[in-house]
Amino acid sequence: MELRQLRHFLALVDERSVTRAAKRELIVQSGLSNSLQALERELGTPLYVRGTRPVRLTAAGEALVGPARRTVISAAQAEEAVHHTRDVLIGTLRLGVGLSAQHLVPFASYLGEFTRDHPGIDLRLQYGPALTMISMIGTGEVDCVIGPAVDRVPGIRMTGLAREPLRLVCRADHRLAERSDITIGELADERFVEVPPRWTARLLSDAAFATEGIQRRVVCEVGDWELFLELVGAGVGIGFAPTGLQYPVLTAPDSVLRFVEVEGVRLERHIHLMLPPAGETSPAAARFADHLLRVRSAGG
Template sequence: MELRHLQHFVAVAEDRHFTRAAERLMVSQSGLSASVRALERELQAPLFVRTTRSVMLTEAGRALLVEAERILAQVRAAREAVAAVQGVLRGTLSLGTEQCIAGVDVARLLARFRRRHPDVEIRLRQAGSGALAEEVAAGRLDLAFAVRPQTDTDQLRSVPLTSEPMTVLCHPTHPLADGGPVTPEDLGGEAFVDFHPDWGPRRTTDAVFTGAGVQRTVTLEVNDVHSLLDLVHEGLGVAVVPRHFGHKREASTLASLPFRGAAEYETVAMLPPQEATSPAARALMGLLTADVKDGVPAG
């Protein structure tokens, strides 16, 4: 099995199209098709269901994709490790993060990394914690800043960054605005503004209400912090968010109430196993942990 066969297979799986994958790889479509057929012959299984417009992975193809991405990530890490030993950090740093993650200023951290390692290409992707965990475990991301997964696995480990309490935001005219700490029971009949279910704050809040046996209704679902704050500002619902969201300018006119009995919102850096962690990811974590030890705000 040749690495180029795996690279060609992964490209087709990502693009779901032979022509687009060939253009991206800068190879002929006939050569790409021959490469995938050679891989199918070796594995004695079809990897794609081909149609006139697109291709879809077979069950065997889906199983191979997980391992192929992991193998290619390890090969890339090996090449970059050799370059690092030679004194030059090269290659690509693929980073994932949730929006407004606590414990790290991602933009400032990446700017510092770029100044120290100008030969490394930085790629950044925002997504929910669940998707980021899957991409780190599959080798598509070098590391990600997100909410702690339920458990570490053989393919995913987490390094704690920070934790903070959750807080309730509501319009200042809301009946709860002048009260004290709020419990899940106090919010049982409220309409909520919240993120999509994959995002860390939503996962944390869902777990709290499920644990309390209180049903809640998310009527407005968003995928960015500023929209959430704007909707709460207009009195369209209440929101349970990490405490640092209340420090944003858009939240200055909102009532912020302690959320009693809520689990801590814990953010981490998610990485592959030590032996599969790329030199670029190690260098980035080195900058981050050095700041933490020195008492400097992360980033």
């Protein structure tokens, strides 16, 4: 049965007249009668007694009134919820955040402004490596991601937000610390501290050595940039790190760490806003993307 048929039936119930019911529903009388007959055929029983004034319902008609009203009300509520979502945003924004994007993109500030503008939105933040976050967009586990990516990803809409170079970091007393013309070939015999394989920085550094056909020794993997720097400072090895990290182990006046330029290799992380295809983007994510890009274009 169709929703319009139930509405026509309830108009008849309320008006107790086919003529008045048709007028209320803004259709001709024959159209309303045909709709009611189609409903009766589908249910296999008469719903009202023809020729009575006012119209009198059959037992089957009386039994249908309650369920019909609940169905029509539920449909109206569903429609209102959709319109409400369009006009006054409600729901949940599930945002994936790359583990080291915070110092480049002030996403907490963006989210604060966004939720003040849309108080009906709840936030669910998930942190993880870049490739993990990207795969979660594809599976629908998150609505959008702010994080790094090495290449364009099929099926993912990507808008650049920031970029940052990676440079070699080592102790000040390391043999390479004062060199100004290091090549990647000179690093072949060094011990390296690295981040996990699915991190963007690791993908970039692995690719740089693979391009030169150089194998290197990774003596330690760690999933935290601050601990990464502390391990380099302790002499465990050298490594490639983003230049914008602001941990005290790197920025303190008495820091033992030094950034070193390596010639012939350009390692740069790009931070993106990543969304699924337009037809699969949630209203909250679409509105957040618009907000973020508007704020950035305004210089916020």
